[in-house]
Amino acid sequence: xxxxxxxxxxxxxxxxxxxxxxxxxxxxxxxxxxxxxxxxxxxxxxxxxxxxxxxxxxxxxxxxxxxxxxxxxxxxxxxxxxxxxxxxxxxxxxxxxxxxxxxxxxxxxxxxxxxxxxxxxxxxxxxxxxxxxxxxxxxxxxxxxxxxxxxxxxxxxxxxxxxxxxxxxxxxxxxxxxxxxxxxxxxxxxxxxxxxxxxxxxxxxxxxxxxxxxxxxxxxxxxxxxxxxxxxxxxxxxxxxxxxxxxxxxxxxxxxxxxxxxxxxxxxxxxxxxxxxxxxxxxxxxxxxxxxxxxxxxxxxxxxxxxxxxxxx
Numbered sequence: 001x002x003x004x005x006x007x008x009x010x011x012x013x014x015x016x017x018x019x020x021x022x023x024x025x026x027x028x029x030x031x032x033x034x035x036x037x038x039x040x041x042x043x044x045x046x047x048x049x050x051x052x053x054x055x056x057x058x059x060x061x062x063x064x065x066x067x068x069x070x071x072x073x074x075x076x077x078x079x080x081x082x083x084x085x086x087x088x089x090x091x092x093x094x095x096x097x098x099x100x101x102x103x104x105x106x107x108x109x110x111x112x113x114x115x116x117x118x119x120x121x122x123x124x125x126x127x128x129x130x131x132x133x134x135x136x137x138x139x140x141x142x143x144x145x146x147x148x149x150x151x152x153x154x155x156x157x158x159x160x161x162x163x164x165x166x167x168x169x170x171x172x173x174x175x176x177x178x179x180x181x182x183x184x185x186x187x188x189x190x191x192x193x194x195x196x197x198x199x200x201x202x203x204x205x206x207x208x209x210x211x212x213x214x215x216x217x218x219x220x221x222x223x224x225x226x227x228x229x230x231x232x233x234x235x236x237x238x239x240x241x242x243x244x245x246x247x248x249x250x251x252x253x254x255x256x257x258x259x260x261x262x263x264x265x266x267x268x269x270x271x272x273x274x275x276x277x278x279x280x281x282x283x284x285x286x287x288x289x290x291x292x293x294x295x296x297x298x299x300x301x302x303x304x305x306x307x308x309x310x311x312x313x
Contacts, residue, residue, distance in 0.1 A: 018251055019251075021247075021251075022247065022248040022251040022252055023248070025244035025245070025247045025248040026244070026245070026248040026257065026260045028240070028241065028244045029241045029242075029244045029245040029248065029260075029261075030260060030261060030263045030264050030267060031267060032236050032237045032240060032241035032244075033237055033241055033261070033264050034263075034264045034267030034268045034271055035236070035237060035267075035271060036233055036237035036241075037264075037268045037271075037272075038268070038271050038272060038275055039229045039230075039232055039233050039237070040052070040100065040103065040229075040233065041103075042225070042226065042229045043226045043227075043229035043230050043233070044100065044103070044104065045226065046218060046221070046222035046223060046226035046227075047215075047218050047222060047226060047230060048211075048214055048218060049097055049100030049101035049104065050097050050100075050101075050208060050210070050211030050214060050215075051211050051214040051215040051218050051219075052100050052230060052233075053093070053096035053097045053100055053204075053208050053211070054205065054208035054209070054211045054212060054215050055215050055219070055230045055231075055233075055234065056096065056230055056233040056234045056238055057092060057093070057096070057201055057204045057205035057208055057234065057238065058205050058234065059230070059231050059233070059234020059235055059238070059239075060201045060205075060234040060235065060238030060239040060242070061198070061201045061202045061205050062234075063234070063235055063239040064194070064197060064198040064201055064202075064239050064243070065198060065202070067194065067198075068194055068195070068198045071194065073192055073194055073195055074195075075195075076187075076190070076191035076192075076195040076196065076199060077190055077191060079190045080187040080190035080191035080195070080196065081187075082183075082187070083183045083184055083185070083186050083187025083188075083190075083196070084184075084187050084191070084195075084196055084199050084200050084203065085203055086179070086180065086183035086184075087180040087181070087183045087184035087187065087196075087200045087203075088199065088200040088201070088202070088203025088204045088206075088207070089180075089203060089204070089207055090176045090177075090179045090180040090183065091176060091177055091179075091180025091181065091183075091184070091200070091204070092180070092200050092201050092203065092204025092205075092207075092242075093203070093204035093205075093206075093207030093208055094172075094173075094176040094207070095173050095176040095177045095180060096204070096208075097208065097211075098169045098170070098172045098173035098176060099115065099169075099170065099173040101169050102114075102166050102167075102168075102169030102170035102172075102173055103166075103170070104166070105163045105165055105166025105169065106163065106166035106167060106170060114167055114170035114171050114174060115170050115173060115174050115177075116146060116149040116174075116262065116265065117171070117174045118173075118174035118175075118177045118178050118258070118261070119142060119145075119146075119178075119258035119259055119261055119262055120142060120146065120258075121174060121175060121177075121178035121179075122177075122178045122181050122182065122254050122255060122257075122258030123138070123142060123254075123255040123258055123259070125178055125179065125182045125254075126181075126182055126185070126253060126254035126255040126258070127255065129182055130182060130185055130186070130253070130254060132253040132254055132255045133253070133255075134255055137297055137298060138255060138256060138259060138298045140294075140297055140298075141259055141294045141295065141296070141297035141298025142259050142262070142294065142298055143294070144290055144293055144294030144297060145259065145262030145290065145291045145293075145294025145295055145298070146262070146294070147287075147290055147294075148262070148265070148266070148286075148287040148288065148289070148290025148291035148292075148293070148294060149262060149265050149287065149291060150287070151283055151284070151286055151287025151290060152265045152266075152269060152284055152287035152288060152291070154283065154287075155281055155283040155284040155287060178258070181249070181254050181257070181258065182254055184196060184200065184246065184249065185249060185254045188246060188249060188250040189250070193243060193246040193247045193250060194243065196246050197239075197242050197243045197246050200242070201238065201239070201242065245257070248260075256298065259294070259295060259298035260295055260298070262291050262294055262295050262298075263291060263292055263295045264291075265287070265288060265291050266287075266288035266289070266291040266292050269284055269285070269287075269288045270288070
């Protein structure tokens with residue numbers, strides 16, 4: 001008779017596989033979010049901040065809504081709606097408008113400096129409100145990455161290109177991003193990734209509806225390339241990237257995910273070099289390297305050394 005106990009194996013690799021999938025999802029997110037800065041810069045000449053945010057969110061909501069309907073995931077439970085609504089208002093809606101507006105009033109370097117306060121705020125709020133543990137490696141990695149973001153920002157800053165209002169708007173965008181992430185984390189424990197992302201995007205689109213008139217007028221006059229940039233922003237950096245973000249966030253802490261986004265400045269530098277022909281200087285390259293090094297440190301884990309018993313005599 002066959003021994004049936006050999007037909008089943010314990011899923012020893014499941015935690016490791018989950019960790020790898022979460023890391024892959026986070027990588028997709030930061031790459032697409034980095035590309036968003038290039039697309040926003042391109043579309044910003046034809047679209048005002050509110051109209052661009054609304055068009056992006058509408059495109060994203062349509063794509064996510066179709067997937068949600070095909071998968072028949074149903075409505076999120078009532079207990080998840082508070083987090084979904086808060087993240088939709090603060091992150092999908094307020095953050096996008098404030099960032100678009102702020103980047104029109106400050107140079108790229110100043111915007112990068114101020115907005116990169118966001119991951120630090122995520123870590124502080126996550127520790128305070130969610131009880132996230134902040135190990136020394138995470139703190140050290142965030143410090144290294146922030147130093148890199150400062151270097152990138154200083155290297156990209158131009159004289160006379162900033163205003164107090166622009167700095168305040170970028171700061172408000174960072175606060176909105178941090179609060180939205182912390183609000184989204186509990187919702188992911190009560191609803192699916194697709195539900196949280198779809199309805200968060202929809203809430204953000206509703207918040208931006210006052211800009212509908214501007215969007216209609218500007219779409220009629222905008223060149224096709226700018227409109228395609230807006231559609232790209234909605235489909236990839238919004239629908240896809242926010243979904244992969246939520247997938248990874250559901251499987252790790254808000255602090256660790258916030259630290260991961262410090263890879264974005266380095267990727268923006270590389271994409272601007274390849275796509276826009278903006279050759280980075282030595283300080284910019286050094287800052288980008290620091291950003292990536294800090295992310296690597298923050299996501300590393302302390303190795304556990306197991307003691308080996310001596311051979312028996």
